[in-house]
Amino acid sequence: MTTAEAHGRALAAVRPSERQLSWQAMEFYGFVHFGMNTMTDREWGEGHDDPAAFDPAGLDADQWVTALKSAGTTGVILTCKHHDGFCLWPSDVTTHSVASSPWRGGKGDVVAEVADAARRHGLRFGIYLSPWDRTEASYGSGTAYDDFYVAQLTELLTRYGPVFSVWLDGANGEGPNGKVQVYDWDRYYAVVRELQPDAVISVCGPDVRWCGNEAGDTRPDEWSVVPRALQDAERTADRSQKADDGAFARLVRSDDRDLGSRVALAGHEDDLVWYPAEVNTSIRPGWFHHPAEDAAIRSVDELFTVYLRAVGGNSCFLLNVPPARDGRMRDIDVAVLDRLGRRIEDFRARRIEATATVSSGTPGDIATAWPGRGRTPWRPDDTDPLPAVTLAFAGPRPVEAVVLGEDITQGQRIEHVVVRGRRDGRWTTLAEANAVGYQRILTFPPAEVDTVLAEVTEARDTPVVARVAAIGAAS
Structure with a gap:
């Protein structure tokens, strides 16, 4: 170590x-x-x-x-x-x-x-x-x-x-x-x-x-x-x-x-x-x-x-x-x-229903654990070099925020996270932040995407994620 x-x-x-x-x-x-x-x-x-x-x-x-x-x-x-x-x-x-x-x-x-x-x-x-x-x-x-x-x-x-x-x-x-x-x-x-x-x-x-x-x-x-x-x-x-x-x-x-x-x-x-x-x-x-x-x-x-x-x-x-x-x-x-x-x-x-996939391990209920707190947070493999959660929608949707949360019973671990959106096969960075903790709501100009990707690029230890949710833009 x-x-x-x-x-x-x-x-x-x-x-x-x-x-x-x-x-x-x-x-x-x-x-x-x-x-x-x-x-x-x-x-x-x-x-x-x-x-x-x-x-x-x-x-x-x-x-x-x-x-x-x-x-x-x-x-x-x-x-x-x-x-x-x-x-x-x-x-x-x-x-x-x-x-x-x-x-x-x-x-x-x-x-x-x-x-x-x-x-x-x-x-x-x-x-x-x-x-x-x-x-x-x-x-x-x-x-x-x-x-x-x-x-x-x-x-x-x-x-x-x-x-x-x-x-x-x-x-x-x-x-x-x-x-x-x-x-x-x-x-x-x-x-x-x-x-x-x-x-x-x-x-x-x-x-x-x-x-x-x-x-x-x-x-x-x-x-x-x-x-x-x-x-x-x-x-x-x-x-x-x-x-x-x-x-x-x-x-x-x-x-x-x-x-x-x-x-x-x-x-x-x-x-x-x-x-x-x-x-x-x-x-x-x-x-x-x-x-x-x-x-x-x-x-x-x-x-x-x-x-x-x-x-x-x-x-x-x-x-x-x-x-x-x-x-x-x-x-x-x-x-x-x-x-x-x-x-x-x-x-x-306006939380968008989505199918969650993860870079390693199993996603638990992180895609449905907001508002509130899920019972099965996601912990990637300790060897996962870039822990990531992908939320896939049924089709393109205008998104204006992403909600992230750690399972703070395990401490505060995430030190940098990047959120990207995909449309027509092309990825665009929507937001990024350092601290997450109990909850981080990242807002950005509405973007129409069919998938959202949240990548943990820096962490103090293996992250333990309690929630990831995408919020649709107001009509």
Whole structure:
């Protein structure tokens, strides 16, 4: 075995956990930013707001969940507490919560209503609990605040059923003269692992990596195997939002574009982790609802493009849709979600029936394993010099995309793939890419072909392919 082969096998040996596998298969889920900021028309509240301001008379969690589900989402994450410190559940460790508000006569619990609605409609439920708290007096005191935060985390993880994600961000605008709280991340993680072992811990956590921006931008190639240093929560916090200036939501950094190629991993071979990416953005300029932004909803075309690049770029897509002050999502947001869902369904429905042949071994069910996941992935012979899958159609068809996926239970192995199409006996290159991972959707100008060929030209180890599908052009 050559040094390069040994290196490749070492990279391919890094594997996801069961919770990461379950999370990756969700593909697309919703974020709901709602709370005191909704009432005060702020993005970052300053804390100490009068709980009397929270009184969303028309709050309808079923409307939120059904709207998100119409877009094709599989789960919903709620901002149970944002940076201002106001809790959407009756916490036992603070009075700064819905229990002190007039909403539902002080007997309400937004977290319970959303968790219950999610279960009713078949979506998984997740929580956001801001580590930064601008109301709690113990913030900045060290262990006393950690005790407070762990108490709130425990309440959320024990009262509302299964949780698929605990979303911890690194935003903090205290500034150089503000309070400094050194979070006990390891303690927080241990609480999640004990109380919700199936939940992924996202962003400032060890399971799911922030893509690095809030604009919905995606890397040309997204790798799940990266240096362990990227799991450092303080590194993530350092790159997170520092000021409530509105610019960060559309900021895209030009660095860190390659996190996991062989070149990027050189020197880190002995300290690698499986740390897949999540792409998060909002349907509006802000994360909370602001009446002034009712005419600034992102278009279906733009959101569908983000969806294709995220879900089709070895990432998951987290889309925020904020309810308004009355407790309902605005009709324009709901309409865009519905149209987005129809667009996604139409794309999936255009999968072309094909006969799959392979360069070696047996094809399994890779040609029919999308949407979803097949039970019999294809593994070519270890000696196959150019592993390839051929999809033959009944006749010429206009094709505009090819979906590829690896069986990531065996790691991320493909390092370069070329997709070609044949018409009248002549082959034309349609698309190519480096990273594939869980799923890669390669789009290109419509081409009429009778056969599609996907060739793995470079790999870290023998590739294990879960799906190959051709998508017909829209009529």
